[in-house]
Amino acid sequence: MRATFMYKAGDVRVEHAPDPVVQQPTDAVVRIVRSCVCGSDLHPYHSLSEDDGPAPMGHEFLGVVEELGSEVTGLKRGDVVVAPFAFADNTCALCREGLHTSCPNGGFFASGGVGGAQAEAVRVPQASGTLVKLPVGEDSALLPSLLTLADVYGTGYHAARQARVDERTTVTVIGDGAVGLLAVLSAKQLGAEQIILMGRHKDRTDLGRYFGASDIVAERGEEGVEKVRQLTGGQGTHTVLEAVGHMPAYETAVGVVRPGGVISRVGVPQYEDAPVGFGSLFGPNITLTGGPAPVRAYIDELLPGVLSGAVEPGRVFDRSVTLDETPEGYRAMDRREALKVLVTP
Known part of the structure; x- marks a missing residue:
């Protein structure tokens, strides 16, 4: 063969x-x-x-x-x-x-x-x-x-399920690849109304809007974090679905999640060390979850x-x-x- x-x-x-x-x-x-x-x-x-x-x-x-x-x-x-x-x-x-x-x-x-x-x-x-x-x-x-x-559909759904997305939660999805877009679809299916998709490729973010994204943030780094916070009254979102796997995406997730929120990672991590200490996850009571779906x-x-x-x-x-x-x-x-x-x- x-x-x-x-x-x-x-x-x-x-x-x-x-x-x-x-x-x-x-x-x-x-x-x-x-x-x-x-x-x-x-x-x-x-x-x-x-x-x-x-x-x-x-x-x-x-x-x-x-x-x-x-x-x-x-x-x-x-x-x-x-x-x-x-x-x-x-x-x-x-x-x-x-x-x-x-x-x-x-x-x-x-x-x-x-x-x-x-x-x-x-x-x-x-x-x-x-x-x-x-x-x-x-x-x-x-x-x-x-x-x-x-x-990819099951992985996007896993991200949303692990983050406990429902009609009461706001969502940020990091990554406009196939998994990120289907995480948007999954968050919408689970009832979320505010779904912020972080991506900068218009053909992909347009599909994200079709799947249920309410807002698009094309900016990256600190500028992207600030834009998400502006869209959420300065608080960030209850859940963050990280579908990239690189350290900048993780750092963005830490920056946009609100206190008491959940970061759900399904992008295969391409790094070994990620901040989880008092100033990143411990202090604001952030839950870190995810994994292979x-x-x-x-x-x-x-x-x-x-x-x-x-x-x-x-x-x-x-x-x-x-x-x-x-x-x-x-x-x-x-x-x-x-x-x-x-x-x-």
């Missing part, structure tokens, strides 16, 4: 690779019909060393079940399925508590010997607990929106809105490439020429 590998920073190649096969009785093999490039894929695109490559790429996919291990239940060949970016058994104590990313029998696609999803097919461990059957055909017009359930915990809740067309999270895809063109998809996202790139066979 063909599959995408990153050899080092900036060097993405589509090459022939061995076809995936069932290795454990709990595995399935899925033929991929849609995948995509994630904003988090750009982190190794900027930093991967040659010693760490070639690395399989891609962790978001929709597909058709081709093969099933002997212990897989609830699925059959030909089912159209979505998988969260982390596989899990969905039966252990942590999964039952909604912490699928901490499942002792789980892991992440494109790591730990599991192939990447920017490919023609992928092996899915813990298939019974991971794969969710979809009531659509593999040519459905809903595929882009359904694909967001694999990561247990997307499997949210798929069943979010799926009906996508199927009915009540929400259209697939609007974050603004460019489509074939699998062989995946390296150009990386370049387009890195140059900010595309918000999120859809990959077709």
